Amino acid sequence: MTTYLKEDAIKMLIRYQNLDGKEELTGIDGVRTIMNRIGSIQYDPLNVVGRNADLVLQARIDNYKPEHLFSLLYDEHSLIDGVDKEMCIYCTRDFGKFTKVREAHTKSVISTLQHRNQMGALDIIDDVKAFVAEHGATGTKDISIGEVRESRWGHKKLSSVALDYLYNTGELCIKEKKGTQKYFDLTERIISNKEYSPFDDMSMEEFLNWYVKRRIACIGIVWDKRGGAWQGHYLDQNDLRKKTLNHLVENGEIDLCKIEGISEDFYAIPELNQGLHDVQKGDYTRFIAPLDNIMWDRTLLEKIFGFSYRWEVYTPVVKRKYGYYVIPVMYNNQFVARFEPEAISKSELFTIKNWWWEPNINPSEAMLESIFCELNRFAKFLGTESSKKNNEIIIAVKGHIL
Template identity: 40%
Template structure:
């Protein structure tokens, strides 16, 4: 078993995640390169300084613009909205590999509807499909089938609940979005027939192997601990022994490698090369709270000695930092965090606060670098001016 240092582990992760200026392409080709490497990006509707997928991509792609992703999703249709680790975006070529997961979601969404007293939505699925076939892509709000049982929570309308179920089982997909609202269409209008007809994985054990490997590929390497990383699959993946058996199969197949870091065992989907100088570029990157590299906070604390909590759902009086705070990554280390807010109407980027880690050497060179990074971030947002409300002289 290969043994590496934490510094070597950080260097590998930053390079694997394409966070070291090592992306070969830019624009839409760069977006596809990122997805080819990390497989999936979680979707989140919050838009304080861009959507989560945009934040993930701007930290990796020089001069990234949000329309690159939108075009790949809804014009070129090389990417697709789907369920992976929560709601996500992934390559359309991966669609048939998720067939068994959609079977799992069929049962789980039905159970959710039962819990919410909304099972009447299931009686309207064929009606909804007929409406889409006749009228074309539609928002759920444009289909009036009445409301769900009074007092229930979740979708308030029958059409919304029915479309959500149909989406999770793969009968409809997202044709485009209007803000955060989904415009639905029949899946056969969105995905090539050859992908709809393809069924590459029919055995559950093989599927679990594929999915566990994919989750590790989404990070770079990982350990077999109970974690949010295994979310979105089924209850089996909550069991460490179950995952251990899957890992054993992947090790036997040569698809995973074991690596030891300070007497703890991790698993990587590729060989971790340890050779030459461990060099990092000089860009300070603003990472999304839901960036793949940050999926597991204990993992980040273990490897990077950085403790991060996303406080967006923490009551204001209990927050240590702020509502929407982004980690700052520089030369393989998390050097601090920043709280930016983008006022879209006036196109103003406001820097509410900046906090540096105790071991970060804050000098004129670092401040100059951060100033440049803030300017680049404002360009990504399309801001026309920057306001600094922090106690750092960086604007």
Template identity: 35%
Template sequence: MIINLTKKQARQFLLVKHGLLGEYKFEGEKGILAFVKQAGCIQFDPIDSCGRNADLVLLSRIKNYNREMLSDLLYQNRKLIDYFDKNLSIFCMDDWPYFLRNHKLYDYMDRYDCRIKLTCEEIKNEIKRRGPLCSNDIHNDKHITGAWGTKSSLTRAVLEHLYFTGELAIHHKKGTTKYYDCIENCIPKKILDKADPNKTLYDFQKWLVLRRIKSVGLLWNKSSDAFLCINQLKTLVRNRIYEEYILSGKIVEVRVEGCKEPFYCVQEDLEIMDEVLSKFVYKKRCEFIAPLDNLIWDRKLIKEIFDYDYKWEIYTPQNQRKYGYYVLPILYGDQFIGRIEAVFTKKTNKLEVKNIWIEQNIKYTKILDKEIHKRIVKLEKFNQNNVNEL
């Protein structure tokens, strides 16, 4: 089975799947859970220029979203958990058993000096005795050089190590400060007691590849940032996985006009595909897209289908940036029509728009100006309502 799409239809399929075109299809905490389950995970990044990445992902999709909803799902209701999937991510608590093998992968003991190993039990006993703690709660004046050559307190290094290896979890946060607790106090016993559903590394790779295809919506069988953190995913392994999924019918080939490489979608998204092919007319929305949004994990794919070239320049030296430090793509209807750099300052409680760049092929109309302004107001209100952040 091969599905043929125009580029416009491909864009609409992706955006409808992501809840970014037409009316909002996700709302409240139930909507957050539904989207995260569909996406597999959303990336977490601590940088907060006008909202952290996970917040911006959800703000663009969840009707009436606020940070408290995410905090409750992570640290009160425990329906979600923050751990490693595609880098540091947020995913459904039920998925925890699938990542058990990552505990060994993220064992950084050998990258630190032996004091980490010697201090682990001491730190765990301190948490068992006193409850959830952050690095500042445990006095230790020793410092070590970490895995990336950065200097860190021994306490912080031990806490991170125990978190990486699944012995501690994040109990809650105050701002960007993490409070750790024993894993058994943060994950329900019925989930913690489950065995890894994947028997081999290949099983895990195969599970993750399907998860990433489903997350992006359309994905080709080639090297992609969407496949980051899938350990040892060589080309031959990826080819084999795709072949097996095609034969089983779990993924379907999609051809997009003007694109040499075929794309693939998961079988359960064919209902969305049918809707798009029926030439349904979708209501336009304006949204600002997070820099690590699932939709744009594969920047080359976005260039191919949307004809939009986006680079997150946060790690680019200032004198080499084309746009700015924390720039968000602007989506309107089924097109990326520009980008915006906005910074929220807590002291003034205002959102400063540093610049807006409109793509050369886009006609800037009064309607478009109005829609962008409405979105700016929405982003400012979100930040104002969340000054006392997680």
């Protein structure tokens, strides 16, 4: 079993995720490269300075634009949105292998329908599917069958509930989006038969081996402790997960390793150590999405990076330590700060509301210059300019101006 220094583990993880930008990935081809490697990114509709999926990609890819992700999802259909750890975006090639996940998720969906008095939606499934088969791409406004009078939650039309249900089972996929409005079509019309195949011949053991190894690849290195890295159907079951991890280690499909100063065992994909001896190309700064892959397990994040983070979007204002939507700042493999941005539209400037340095960080001129460069890079991603007052906020350390 290999034991890595903590700084080496961090270096390999950052290199694997291309957060250091060493690979110089750009544009839509860069998205393809990253998604083929990490397999899945978390989707969240909240948009303060970009949605989470876009923030994940812009941190790894130069000249990234949200249109690139949109095209791969709804034009090329090489990516697809569906349940993984939560609602995620993943490679369409994996759609068939997610059959067991969709089946498990459907059970929880039915429980929700019962709670919301929407079980009548199941009685019109065939009618709704026939409507989509005849009319093609269908949004909730295009079809109106049944009404849920008793429910205060979710859709008011049973046909809208049925569309969502068929989407969760995998019988429908999102063909396109107009704003936030989804338009569904039959899955077999959108993706190839090979990808749509339910993989009925895949045993539970084969599925678990694939799914556990795939989840490790989403991050690069994990431990066997309950947390965000193992969130989702099957993976959150401790005994099942442990048995699968042991099998993968015995077969040489994943590496068992240690990180100096941490007692727990770690599991890494073999490709991780390829970046151990890479030379960093220069200083870099990246703004990390609150739901970035490396942030999924925040206890693990704190153990490895020494960085404590809590997403306070759903925390009452009086209980927040920092702010509503706070973005971590990474400089040369270290979290050095975090900031709260003002909500933005393309007609406004990218403006920082609050900036907090991490304890014991005294920013050098090189660090500040790197951060200022990233401010401009981030503003370019947003399609706007960086506010001139940002620099004044950033160089304010403990009330003093450097």
